Amino acid sequence: VSEGACDLVLVVSPDRLARRYAYQVVVIDELQRAGCSIIFLNHAFGDSPEQQMLLQIQGVFAEYERAVIQERLRRGRLYWARQGRVNWGGNATYGYRCVPKSEAAPLHLTVDDAEAAIVRQLYHWLVDEQLSSHGIAKRLNARGVPTRSGTARWSQSTVAHILSNPIYIGEGRYNRYRTADAIGPRRARGLKDCQPGNGRSRRLRPKEEWIVVPAPAILDPDLWRLAQEQLVANRVRATRNNTKHHYLLRSLLICGRCGRRMIGAWSSVSSQRYICSACYPRTSPGACDGRSVKADWVEEQVWSFVSGLLSDPALLRARYEESRGDPAVDAAAEHERERLERKLSAMDREVARLIDA
Known part of the structure; x- marks a missing residue:
């Protein structure tokens, strides 16, 4: 026109x-x-x-x-x-399949055994080997494990979403997000697209507004809980983009003044040091005025203390026995037995419902 x-x-x-x-x-x-x-x-x-x-x-x-x-x-x-009935959109979460609505039952999820085995393997890599989501994605690509689309190209975001989704313990969470304004430009979009009222982003709702929808469980709740704790530890100890200088105690030291994590910093004058993450800029409100420490000095002190602990056989044996638990119980076999018992109980309930119908 x-x-x-x-x-x-x-x-x-x-x-x-x-x-x-x-x-x-x-x-x-x-x-x-x-x-x-x-x-x-x-x-x-x-x-x-x-x-x-x-x-x-x-x-x-x-x-x-x-x-x-x-x-x-x-x-x-x-x-x-x-009421426990959600339209999953036909494209279910990885590990599940959508069963279309019929006269006998509404649309619901069922476990895909092949994908469920891969999901369990991802969680064991995270908990047992303490791999990061990036490391798990690289291992999947190296082994040629296919995605749902059939290609062996796993991304870190996809793996991270699988490792943090509570639906795998039978809790599909609905009504978690609300529409919100984007606060920054994304890719080719300029600042003009991020004006108030653009509605291009999402924010979490309060937990009181979430609706838990039951779904078939794939994982043991204890394994999922350990995985979430490991994800938190991975985020704390992530190297991020610091690949030029190595810091042995990165994200492990705590500032004595404000309690925040101390990060590694390098300069041509003082070489490597650990400083509080809230030190700079000094002029900003709430900036920490805690002292920094030399990296080589504090790393030597910590390493000598750890070496002393590792050289005590009695202490090592006591800690090992505490973490080992009951030696007569095979943890993997026990988890598998509990999983099969839960599955048998679920099948019994399904049979009872069919008889009632």
Whole structure:
């Protein structure tokens, strides 16, 4: 229209042109300024004040109808989520498959045994070998483990999502996020796309508003809990982008003044040092004025203390026996037995429900 290629625009009705009254007024005004006419097929609106008022009223009702439809859909989704029935969208979480709705049962999830075995392997790599999500993704790609799409290209974000999703212990969480404004540009988007009211991001809701939807469990709750603790430890000890200088005690030292983590810093004057993460800039409110320490000195002190502990056989044996537990119980076999018992109990409940039906 701005290039003069269109002289006429046909629209079925005002609510097909815009679902917001303000947008409708602006679009119609810009088209008319460019010399383009608009014809609504459901009703021929003239140029009289009465006809223009009717057009505007229809635009107001279109906006109201849109808001009512959104509210009804929101209430319906929340109601069925509280009943334990959620529309998973056909593309279920990795490890599951969506069973379509039928006359006998609503849409629900079922465990995919092949993918569930891979999920359990990821959690064991995280807990037993303390691998990071990046390391797990590299191992999967090196072994050629296929993703759901069939390609052997795992990303760190996909692995991290699997390792933190509580659905694998039977707790699908619904209504966790709300729409929010993006606070920074993303990729090619400029700052003009991040103005207030853009609605391009999401924020977590309070936990009281979350709805837990039951799902078939794949993992043992204890294994999932240990995995979450390991993820926290991985985030604390992550190397990030510091690959130029090595710091033995990175993210392990605590500032005595403010209690924050101390990070490694290097300069040509003082070489390697550990400083509080809140030291700089000094002029910012709440900046920490705690002292820094030389890296070589504190690392030598800590290493000599640890070496003394490691040279005491009695202490090592006592700590080993505490962490070992009952030697007569095979932990892996015990977890597998408990998993099979839970699965048998679930099958018994399914049989009972079928008999009742």
